[in-house]
Amino acid sequence: MLTHGVTLKQLNTFAIDARASHVVRVETEAQMMENWRQAQRRQVPVMLLGSGSNVLFLENYCGTILLNRIKGITVQETAEAWHLHIGAGEDWHELVSNTLADGMPGLENLALIPGCVGSAPIQNIGAYGVEFESRCEYVEVLDLASGEKIRLSKADCRFGYRESIFKHQYRDNYAIVAVGLMLSKTWLPVLTYGDLARLDPATATPAQVFDTVCHMRRTKLPDPRVTGNAGSFFKNPVISAAAAETLLKAYPGAPHYTQPDGQVKLAAGWLIDQCSLKGFRLGEAAVHDKQALVLINRGSASGRDMVALARHVRHQVADKFAIWLEPEVRFIGSRGEVNAVETLS
Structure with a gap:
């Protein structure tokens, strides 16, 4: 099934109302290859998408999106x-x-x-x-x-x-x-x-x-069918043992998990929460009021609105802890994935 100029709002859990030139549901490997090759012949970008649960569309996508529905x-x-x-x-x-x-x-x-x-x-x-x-x-x-x-x-x-x-x-x-x-x-x-x-x-x-x-998960995380989100927006940062020792002297109650290589993983949600950002809003984009690691679309936020919020959160954490959070969510521009860290810099 081929759809032209279709909205992607129901195809990404952030519920961003971007559009794509074409969207094709593929149920076999043969269908996937044929539609990919058609896009190549038209010289347009092509992107594979599952349920859109870990992507943020920054703008309209000017190519073909293949919905991977190969089952069994x-x-x-x-x-x-x-x-x-x-x-x-x-x-x-x-x-x-x-x-x-x-x-x-x-x-x-x-x-x-x-x-x-x-x-x-x-x-x-x-x-x-x-x-x-x-x-x-x-x-x-x-x-x-x-x-x-x-x-x-x-x-x-x-x-x-x-x-x-x-x-x-x-x-x-x-x-x-x-x-x-x-x-x-x-x-x-x-x-x-x-x-x-x-x-x-x-x-x-x-x-x-x-x-x-x-x-x-149900008590702490918003249901994406109700409130647009992609779950954890940022990765939990991993820092050196020495840096962790310094941080824990100042914040002895900070959640931390020693890794096999001796480094220490911190809880990104805790870092954001220490910056008093739970519930913080920039227009229709907001930090969830129960789990600071989750950024939400309150209804009509654009991809760029979500980026502005994520950039603010990232800089606030860096100012307070000298730790730069990295997005877990993939950022999608008009022709495909773009560097999320650079986008937030």
Whole structure:
């Protein structure tokens, strides 16, 4: 189905009312390749989009947007684990919920993260102590120019904190079409963060973890179906041990998490909150009044309005803590992704 000059308001969770020249829903790899090649022949930009849960459209997009709706789930069971092959167009939270209902736990900490499965490896999504990387076996990408399909192992994906090879080498002219996950039959609860720490590791069940995560997210984060947002706008900064020691002397109660390499991860939401920015507004763009890490569209904010707010937040944190926050959200200009940090400078 091809639509001309369509609004993207219902296709991004910020509910930014930008427009695109063309939008095409693709349900097979063949459809994806054909529409990508048509865009190449017309010499217009082309962009793949899942559910639009981690993008900020700064302006109208002057090319073709391909909505990745390649679906399908297959499961192979061994004595040790379940091995899932999942189409990139599947809904992430539905996958989490359905695998749990089918007796295959392991994804419950990642419940209610909006987006499609194909977007998960790009950001190496994570929440409440679990990252996508820990459950990933492989990611399949399609070379749209040659038609070759490539299976990348977990190691090949070069996962890091909100980082992967799909932001770099496999960003342009490639499409994620499927992911492979391994869910171990030896289930161990991850109860590191928030209300999960109140559960007893000896008796906690996957369903309890799932319910607790859903409760935390629903009470602390705005529903994008009601209020435009993309969840966490900024990454949690990682600083040196020496810098963390200095900060903790001044703010001994600051949330902090020592990393395997000795560096320390801070809570970006806490840093923003210390700048008294909860509820702060610039027109229709605002900092959420319950979770400072979330920037919201109160109704009619433009992409540029959201950028102005994010820039203000970033500079306020830098002035107070000498820490420059980096956006987790991808910024999309008229011809594709632009450098978010440079945009906010």
